[in-house]
Amino acid sequence: MNLTLHVWRQKNSRSEGRFETYQAKDIIPDMSFLEMLDVVNQELIMKGEEPIAFEHDCREGICGSCGMVINGYPHGGQKGTTACQLHMRHYKDGDTITIEPWRARAFPVLKDLIVDRSAFDRIIQSGGFISATTGVAQDANTVLVPKSNADAAMDAAACIGCGACVAACPNASAMLFTAAKISHLGLLPQGQPERYARVVQMVEQMDKEGFGGCTNIGECSAACPKEISLDVIARMNRDLLVATIKGGK
Amino acid sequence: MSDTKNETTTRTGVRAVEFVKSLDAKAPGGPIEQRWDKHRFEMKLVNPANRRRYTVIVVGSGLAGGAAAATLGEQGYNVKCFCYQDSPRRAHSIAAQGGINAAKNYRNDGDSIFRLFYDTVKGGDFRARESNVYRLAQVSVNIIDQCVAQGVPFAREYGGYLDNRSFGGAQVSRTFYARGQTGQQLLLGAYQALSRQIAAGTVKMFPRTEMLDLVLVDGRARGIITRDMVTGKIERHVADAVVLATGGYGNVFYLSTNAKGCNTTAIWRAHRRGAFFGNPCFTQIHPTCIPVTGDHQSKLTLMSESLRNDGRIWVPRKKGDTRDPRQIPENERDYYLEERYPAFGNLVPRDVASRNAKQVCDEGRGVGPGGLGVYLDFADAIKRLGKQKIAERYGNLFDMYQQITGENPYEVPMRIYPAIHYTMGGLWVDYNLMSTIPGLFVAGEANFSDHGANRLGASALMQGLADGYFVLPYTVANFLAQVKPGGLSTDHAAFGEAEAEINDRVKRLLSINGKRTVDSFHRELGRILWDECGMARNDAGLRRALQRIPELREEFWQNVRVPGEGGELNQELEKAGRVADFLELGELLCIDALHRTESCGGHFREESQTEDGEAKRDDENFSYVAAWEYTGNLARPELHKEPLVFEYVKPSQRSYK
Numbered sequence: 001m002n003l004t005l006h007v008w009r010q011k012n013s014r015s016e017g018r019f020e021t022y023q024a025k026d027i028i029p030d031m032s033f034l035e036m037l038d039v040v041n042q043e044l045i046m047k048g049e050e051p052i053a054f055e056h057d058c059r060e061g062i063c064g065s066c067g068m069v070i071n072g073y074p075h076g077g078q079k080g081t082t083a084c085q086l087h088m089r090h091y092k093d094g095d096t097i098t099i100e101p102w103r104a105r106a107f108p109v110l111k112d113l114i115v116d117r118s119a120f121d122r123i124i125q126s127g128g129f130i131s132a133t134t135g136v137a138q139d140a141n142t143v144l145v146p147k148s149n150a151d152a153a154m155d156a157a158a159c160i161g162c163g164a165c166v167a168a169c170p171n172a173s174a175m176l177f178t179a180a181k182i183s184h185l186g187l188l189p190q191g192q193p194e195r196y197a198r199v200v201q202m203v204e205q206m207d208k209e210g211f212g213g214c215t216n217i218g219e220c221s222a223a224c225p226k227e228i229s230l231d232v233i234a235r236m237n238r239d240l241l242v243a244t245i246k247g248g249k
Numbered sequence: 250m251s252d253t254k255n256e257t258t259t260r261t262g263v264r265a266v267e268f269v270k271s272l273d274a275k276a277p278g279g280p281i282e283q284r285w286d287k288h289r290f291e292m293k294l295v296n297p298a299n300r301r302r303y304t305v306i307v308v309g310s311g312l313a314g315g316a317a318a319a320t321l322g323e324q325g326y327n328v329k330c331f332c333y334q335d336s337p338r339r340a341h342s343i344a345a346q347g348g349i350n351a352a353k354n355y356r357n358d359g360d361s362i363f364r365l366f367y368d369t370v371k372g373g374d375f376r377a378r379e380s381n382v383y384r385l386a387q388v389s390v391n392i393i394d395q396c397v398a399q400g401v402p403f404a405r406e407y408g409g410y411l412d413n414r415s416f417g418g419a420q421v422s423r424t425f426y427a428r429g430q431t432g433q434q435l436l437l438g439a440y441q442a443l444s445r446q447i448a449a450g451t452v453k454m455f456p457r458t459e460m461l462d463l464v465l466v467d468g469r470a471r472g473i474i475t476r477d478m479v480t481g482k483i484e485r486h487v488a489d490a491v492v493l494a495t496g497g498y499g500n501v502f503y504l505s506t507n508a509k510g511c512n513t514t515a516i517w518r519a520h521r522r523g524a525f526f527g528n529p530c531f532t533q534i535h536p537t538c539i540p541v542t543g544d545h546q547s548k549l550t551l552m553s554e555s556l557r558n559d560g561r562i563w564v565p566r567k568k569g570d571t572r573d574p575r576q577i578p579e580n581e582r583d584y585y586l587e588e589r590y591p592a593f594g595n596l597v598p599r600d601v602a603s604r605n606a607k608q609v610c611d612e613g614r615g616v617g618p619g620g621l622g623v624y625l626d627f628a629d630a631i632k633r634l635g636k637q638k639i640a641e642r643y644g645n646l647f648d649m650y651q652q653i654t655g656e657n658p659y660e661v662p663m664r665i666y667p668a669i670h671y672t673m674g675g676l677w678v679d680y681n682l683m684s685t686i687p688g689l690f691v692a693g694e695a696n697f698s699d700h701g702a703n704r705l706g707a708s709a710l711m712q713g714l715a716d717g718y719f720v721l722p723y724t725v726a727n728f729l730a731q732v733k734p735g736g737l738s739t740d741h742a743a744f745g746e747a748e749a750e751i752n753d754r755v756k757r758l759l760s761i762n763g764k765r766t767v768d769s770f771h772r773e774l775g776r777i778l779w780d781e782c783g784m785a786r787n788d789a790g791l792r793r794a795l796q797r798i799p800e801l802r803e804e805f806w807q808n809v810r811v812p813g814e815g816g817e818l819n820q821e822l823e824k825a826g827r828v829a830d831f832l833e834l835g836e837l838l839c840i841d842a843l844h845r846t847e848s849c850g851g852h853f854r855e856e857s858q859t860e861d862g863e864a865k866r867d868d869e870n871f872s873y874v875a876a877w878e879y880t881g882n883l884a885r886p887e888l889h890k891e892p893l894v895f896e897y898v899k900p901s902q903r904s905y906k
Contacts, residue, residue: 012817029655030542038547038768045766045812045821053820055335057508059548061649062433063339085652110479111818118456121336125448129441130400134320134718137391137398141355144409154402154427157434161338190400 001027001093005040007052008100013108013116019098029089033076034059034066036088053112061085061225064160067167068113069100074164074223082162082225102163104172106210117163119209120177126205127198128181130190149187156183158226168223171212176220178206179236180228186239196243203240272525272876272891275679276380281897282362285384288680292723293730300325301451302734305725306473306488308460308515310337312432312710313693314494315439316717317725322446324722326729329486330443331455331475333510333823338440341496341508342693342713345432346553348416348424349710351389356413360421362386367898368419369708372598373673373701374850374866375900376528376874378893380680385699388719389711393425395718399438403427417554417706418596424707429553429645435710439717458484459823460515461754462747463491463522463689470519470689471737474747476755478823481816483751485739489732490688490725493519494717497672497694499532501831501838502783503775505669506538506551512827513834516676516695524684525876525889527677527697529834530842533704533851534784535670536602539653540622549668550653552646554706557595557602559630559639560663562586564623568613574624574662585609593905600703600851600864601905603667607784608862610666622664631659667784671709673700673851674841677876677891681724682716685876688732690725692716697874702850755815758825763808767824770805774798774828774835782842787855791843795836799884802832836883844888847871859902868900 003024010017024040031039034056041051057065061082068083070076076086091097099113107115145153157180165176182199185191191198214233221230277284277291295303303326307318310332318330332340352365365386370377397403397411403425404412416424427434446452457478464472464485472487498513499505520526537557539550563584565577585605587594595602606623609615616622631639636659640647647658654664676684676691678698684691693713700708781794805828813819847867848857857865874891 028543028545031545032547032653035545035547039545042766042768045810048812050812051821053818057334057339057510058341058344059509060344060550062344062430063334063341063508065334065339080648081652085649087653087655089655114818117335121338121444121447121454121456124338124441125444129445130398131445132395132398132400132442133323134316134395134442134722135391137394140353140393140397141410143397145405146409147405147407150402150405150409153400154404154434157402157427157437158430160433161336184402185400188400188402190398 001029001088001091003027003091003094004096006096006098007112009052009112010109011111013110017109027088029087031088032059032084033070033086033088034084053114055114056084059084062160064162067102067162067164069102069167071098074102074167075225080225080227102167104166104211106172106174107163107166115163117161119174119211120161120163122209123174123178123202123205124181127194127201128185130185131194132190143189145188153184153187156180156187156228156232159228160226162225164223164225165220166211168219169212170217170219171215173214173220174206174209174211175214175233175236176224176228178202179232182236182239183232186235195239196246199236199239200243203236272677272874272889273679274378274891275681276378277680281379281383284380285387289723292727295726295730297325299734301327303327303729304329304488305490305492306486307331307492307494308473309340309494309496309693309695310440310443311340311342311494311496311693312436312439312713313695313717314492315340315436315443316714317492317494317692317721318452319439319442319446320718320722321725322449322451324726325451328446328452329455329488330452331458331460333457333459333478335456337443337454337456338437340436341511342436342710343433344508345710346429346551347555348414348426348431348707349392349435349714350416350423350707351393351425351711352386352423353390353393355411356422358421360423364421365389365423369699369705370701370898371903372703372705374703374903375701375868375872375895375898376531376849376893377699377701378874379895379897381699384720385712385715388715391719392711392714396435396438399442401427401434401438414555418593418598419705432710435714439714460495461518461751461826463519464743464747465522465686466737466741466743469687472739472744474744474751476751479818481814481819483748485744485748487737487739487744489734490690490728492690492692492721492725493676493695494692495695497675498834499669499672501774501835502669502778503771504541504546504549504779506535506549509548512830514827514830516691517830517834519676519684519686519689521879522686523879524686524689524691525677525878526674526837527874527876528674528702528841529838529877530782530845530852531673531702531850532669533599533671533673534603534667536599536606536667537625537665538668539650540617540664540666542618550649551668551670552650552665554599556625556643556646559642560595560625560627561629562595562623562625564609564614564616566614570614574616574626583609583614590905597905598703599706600853604784604853606667617664622666624662625665626662627658628662671704673697673702673704677874681727682720683724683728688728690721692721702852754826755822758809758811758822758829759815761807761809761811763810765808765810767809767811767821767828770801770809771824771828771831773801774832777801778835778838782839785853785855786842788843791839794839795843798832798836798839805829805832833883837877837886840886841875841877845871845875866902872900
């Protein structure tokens with residue numbers, strides 16, 4: 001099939017971007033969305049033009065590198081699917097597809113479809129961990145974790161840090177990302193000692209990075225390729241409330 | 250290294266090498282269960298107050314690198330950690346699905362440290378070093394403890410205890426797992442520990458930074474040259490020790506289950522600077538991947554081999570049978586693994602399963618596009634256990650399969666085909682994980698170490714974390730304790746020379762402006778290697794590859810087209826540098842495969858098989874690690890041998906009949 005692409009091109013973070021139009025020819029339904037872009041790029045290179053820069057690595061939906069807004073939807077809008085796992089059989093001959101980077105103040109564009117998501121790393125650095133220095137641990141089965149808690153923690157821990165939640169949110173809020181880590185660690189007995197300090201520090205860092213606030217719209221969860229539930233945000237807010245009463249301790 | 254007195258010519262070595270020296274692994278003696286304890290006591294320590302005066306560079310932020318950087322940071326060393334991804338959380342360890350082994354014996358089913366050690370040595374087809382493997386089995390138990398303490402959400406039973414499963418044909422249940430995302434959860438544990446150290450200021454993180462060369466001063470590894478992948482700036486970093494934890498080189502085959510960015514550049518540059526390359530031909534092919542659909546294919550997707558617990562593998566008995574698989578009657582199906590290996594059936598080890606799939610496809614009985622696929626059929630399991638149960642066990646894998654192929658595996662048998670998955674070979678290291686360059690340590694998949702000629706399932710995560718959390722923190726300290734900290738700046742001539750070489754190389758790549766893309770060279774190299782040095786290898790094919798690879802390399806440097814500039818974010822330039830190194834490594838891979846005329850593990854030499862077509866090892870001539878030294882002439886590397894001595898596990902022919 002043949003497609004028309006409108007792709008955001010931007011040389012670097014200092015320059016202005018614009019949409020360019022390209023034709024994607026002889027695309028077959030078994031290709032992934034990124035393989036379709038590979039085909040376009042090979043052609044651009046041979047024509048002496050610069051290929052479209054986009055981030056990608058594992059191409060199996062787990063590393064969280066890829067991310068682009070496709071026809072207005074982060075990762076293309078297929079439920080629970082990253083852009084690398086989106087396949088061209090969902091499109092038909094003659095379609096026009098618009099491809100943009102994540103749009104958020106906290107995620108400045110570096111080039112074309114690549115943005116800087118280091119704000120996420122700084123949120124984790126502010127407290128998204130359990131302080132367990134290597135070697136301190138006793139036998140793993142001395143701490144019991146109810147299966148339901150372990151399962152809920154795993155649901156939250158499935159976050160791949162791609163940033164689709166931020167891109168989908170009209171406020172460019174990072175609540176789903178931040179709350180997923182707070183929930184993962186807060187649901188486990190090992191995470192209790194730092195639970196309230198953690199939520200205060202992480203929320204503070206999140207605000208400092210320039211992400212917007214949450215107004216309970218739910219676009220984040222709908223766009224999340226790992227289908228992380230809005231419940232994590234409720235849990236975070238509860239912990240934050242308790243932490244505020246306790247004075248962050 | 251001892252001297253050259255056991256100098257010989259290799260048996261087939263036309264293009265291979267002439268001189269043979271043997272290597273000292275520095276493995277301690279004595280009873281195997283006491284070696285690591287004894288060694289830990291004998292190693293030197295650095296006073297806590299002095300540690301911040303030492304700088305350690307860690308390249309790579311996966312399980313091995315991330316764990317090492319975090320732990321060395323916790324101990325107070327000054328750590329600089331580098332990764333090419335935008336965040337250390339994205340290292341390819343993240344993609345491991347199945348699980349991590351540990352000799353906890355929580356199931357009371359007969360597991361022990363010795364059994365895990367035994368299984369790993371045997372599974373590796375007797376081409377690994379006993380002392381290292383024993384240590385790996387020993388620290389496996391500490392890894393689980395550490396990860397649980399960090400909050401890794403392993404699967405639990407209703408009583409709250411950790412759950413285990415049997416994996417990859419193991420006869421005990423020693424595999425810990427976090428759904429189908431064990432690698433992700435273990436990596437995030439290491440990433441969070443690393444983040445804590447970054448916040449504490451002990452680790453400085455350099456994401457989007459690629460190592461392009463190693464710098465040696467007075468024969469010691471003293472730093473690296475990097476490229477900032479956003480600004481294109483070439484930079485110098487000095488240290489007292491360098492750790493490479495940069496993963497495997499499976500992408501030399503172009504199509505593999507590796508991430509697109511996985512590359513050999515760091516270890517290959519170190520090799521060119523004097524680090525020996527161990528067993529490069531030991532590459533692992535994973536049997537349960539989704540087949541190739543066409544020339545556009547950019548990577549292959551693995552599905553956990555736990556699928557083989559319930560799926561039955563078959564092909565039609567008749568050649569070129571294109572009927573809908575559901576219409577093919579039972580007596581016209583060949584369940585070839587069940588027939589040939591009644592004891593293990595569909596659960597034979599990875600190398601055996603892969604080779605048999607190739608064989609039936611070579612006979613013209615493969616299924617799907619291009620005839621490169623076999624069926625993995627769940628119809629019987631669904632009949633026996635119900636769709637519900639199968640969905641519980643494999644739901645996420647079935648969904649993934651359907652997402653990629655557009656076929657519903659609950660209705661139609663899955664199609665699978667083997668793909669390059671892991672490289673057992675890597676830089677040669679001694680018991681301390683130090684390469685032949687003093688001060689250069691190599692960890693995780695990047696070293697050759699513990700898996701011999703074939704890695705068992707759920708062992709890669711174990712090795713990466715063992716190296717990072719529990720081995721390097723001791724052995725790097727032992728090295729540092731014997732050298733004075735600092736005393737060198739990046740103004741040293743060695744840094745200037747290395748940087749100038751890198752600048753020249755970048756300039757050269759950008760100036761060729763030829764007629765072929767980087768990808769087209771990479772695909773062609775991959776095709777040569779897959780055909781001639783893939784699942785089965787023979788003398789004539791390897792010689793063909795050794796003819797074609799240098800020609801292709803030559804053409805690359807004449808005819809590649811790399812658009813854009815050096816001083817900007819330039820993904821084609823990044824790829825070009827990596828493919829240039831793959832084009833050199835590919836030749837060494839074939840030289841090693843040609844010289845090793847035995848079959849063992851993932852290396853199947855067609856000339857060396859038993860009457861019924863099974864791999865035939867040659868312990869008399871090949872019970873050694875082949876460690877190759879770069880000589881300046883890619884066609885003539887020098888072979889060094891580390892003899893392998895088996896005191897505890899007696900080598901036997903692996904049989905799964």
